[in-house]
Amino acid sequence: MKTYKIDIQGMTCTGCEEHVAEALKNIGAQNIDVSYQRGEAWFELPNDIDVESAKRAIDEANYQPGKVEEVEAQETVVLGEEGDYDFIIIGSGGAAFSAAIKAVEYGAKVAMIERGTVGGTCVNIGCVPSKTLLRAGEMNRMAKTNPFMGVHTFATDVELAALVKQKNELVSELRKQKYIDLISEYGFELIKGEAKFVNEKMIEVDGKRLTAKRFLIAAGAAPSIPNIPGLDEVDYLTSTTILELKELPKRLTVIGSGYVGMELGQLFHNLGSEVTLMQRGNRLLKEYDPEISDVVTQMLIEQGIQLVTGATFERVEQQGEIKKVYVEVDGKKKVIESEQLLIATGRKPNTESLNLQAAHVEVGSRGEVVIDEYLRTTNPRIYAAGDVTMGPQFVYAAAYQGGIAADNAIGGMNRKLNLEVVPAVTFTTPSIATVGLTEQQAKEKGIQVKTAVLPLNAVPRAIVNRETTGVFKLIADEKTLKVLGVHVVAENAGDVIYAATLAVKFGLTVEELQETMAPYLTMAEGLKLVALTVDKDVSKLSCCAG
The missing domain is CATH 3.30.70.100 (Alpha-Beta Plaits)
Known part of the structure; x- marks a missing residue:
């Protein structure tokens, strides 16, 4: 066959x-x-x-x-015969658990290796802790800057230690419910320790050697530290350590203004710190369309966050508790001083200690595990999924990949990875959400496009909220009017983008969005309004009129 x-x-x-x-x-x-x-x-x-x-x-x-x-036909894995395990998974995050659960459902004997805390980045040091603190910051900001006349609110100084304690309790609870308890529920084995490959069929964990028919590398990623003179002599923070601060810094400098830098910078700004965001590039979010990056820049400036773009970092120094960042901007030298310095310049895959060369597994220029469309590494017995491959850095993307890896490695399937329609959300206030192609990406693919841009002050929900800094942008194929991409800066943009994801994934057209009833006074109505903007002036329509 x-x-x-x-x-x-x-x-x-x-x-x-x-x-x-x-x-x-x-x-x-x-x-x-x-x-x-x-x-x-x-x-x-x-x-x-x-x-x-x-x-x-x-x-x-x-x-x-x-x-x-x-x-290509997959080699069938005969479960339960020679060897210690059918499937060994290195890591215990979203990709690892998704793969473990599916492999167990196939009847495989599964072991999961974890050198640190079970649960990976998302629940422990990423999504969960940062988003609960971001919500606290939003509430503090709203109490200080309430836009409604006649409603009097105020906020006292934030007790950061109490807030972090509450955050840690939530993380511990979710780690237990969503990860630790599932180990016994599904019956796979957790082995604590550092894993490294001995050869193509064997790993070693703290001196103990284990064999398996298939392996999955799902070791995740960690903060990447740039090469700035003097930085290694400074007591700086990363996205992990900043979430454990017990005292709110008066001033915080953030080097890096991607999604991590913006989220954490705005978090501490909303809690009461003076925040400076710094980056080498001249434009925030340069991979996004200009309408998105421009409104995000406007948003941060309006909120009082200092932006330093186009910076050349000369050196970093620490004098007592004060960190000094020396930069050159537009030919002028500046010194930015603060009590705390956050480095948020990206992430690097956790591959250094795995001894991958012993298993004939190749890595890329950033140390990422190289995979094919079936998630196989250069060794067909070994698969990789999640952040360690430097694909989309989202837990839902990692879990999707983990499931495919288990289907292919243990189930003998030939499922292909498809990351063409991956929604992304940055949880600032307002939030930034995107799915599908940008206008530039569509043009690079040779697609003639039709675009629509709707400022947030044309969306009724934003008007009644009295927060109108933001934008909706839609990109469609000029010939077919199929929706190719949607990009949103608005409150609840992350919720709105799911509907847009369905539109892009299933090839809905602008006309189909126009003909869909959208609940009035929801932010999701902006999706219909930006579709109407393709061929109408929505400012001349009555409420709900399509």
Whole structure:
């Protein structure tokens, strides 16, 4: 038997899937999987049946067959025979747990290796702790800057130690519920210690050697520290250590203004610190369209955060408790002083201690594990998923990858990684959310686009909230009007972007968004309004009028 994947045009529903599957079945195909959403079919054919017959069958069913690809057959894993384990997973974050649960469901004997705290970045030092503190910061800011006349609110000094204690209790509770308790629930084994490869089939954990039929590297990533003279002699903070501060600094300098720098910088600004955000580039969020980066810059300046862009970092010094950052901006030298210095210049994969060369696993220029579209490394027995591959740095993307890795490594499937439609959210106030292509990315792909930009002061929810700094932007294919990308800066942008994700993933058109009823006085209505902006002036429409 040979396995094939064929692209198919013309399928629009599950009924189309059934028609294609029946046509393939009639010519002798087996193990048929048809998806109208992906526009493809997977199936097996006996060696004596030519794949051209499959193309003819699809054509006769009134669909348009396209590119055909013979899929390399996966080596079947025989579970429960020789070796210590069927599947060893290095790491215990979102990718690791997703893979472990799925592998156990296949009947595999699974071990998970963790050198630190179970749960990985998200629950321990990333999403959960930062977002609960961000919410506290938002409440403190609103108490100080309430925009409503006649409503009198105030805020006293923040007790950071109490806030951090409450945060740690939440993290501990969620770590137990969502990670630790699941180990016994699913019956895989947790082994504490540092893992390193001995060869292609064996790892060593603190001196003990273990074998497995398949491995998954899901070791995550850690803060990356730039090479700035004097920095290694300074008591600086990272995204991990800043969340454990017990006293609020009067002044905080942040080197790096990506999503981590902006979130944590705004958090401490909202709690009461004077914050300076610094970066080498001249434009914030340079990978986003200008309308997004411009409004984010405006937002930060309006809130009183100091921005230093286009900076050349000369050196860093510490005098007593004061950290000094020496920079040159537009030919002028500056010194930025603060009690605390946060380094937020990206992340690096945790691969240094794994001895990957012993297992013939290649890494890229940043130390990331190199994988193919099936999440296999250069050693087909070893897979990798999550932040260690330097893909999208989101726990939901890592969990998705972990599931695919287990399907392929243990289930013998040939699932391909598809990261074309990954929503991203930066949890500032207002938040920044994006999915799909930017205008520039679409043009680089040779796509003629039609765009619409809607300032937030045209969205009724923002008007009644009295917070109108923000924007909606929509990118569509000029010919088909299919939605290619949506980018939002607004309160609850992260909630809005899920609807946009569905629109991009399933190929909805601008007209279909225009014809959809959106609840009035929700931020999600902005998605419909920006779709209307493609061919209408929404300022001349009455409330809810499409």
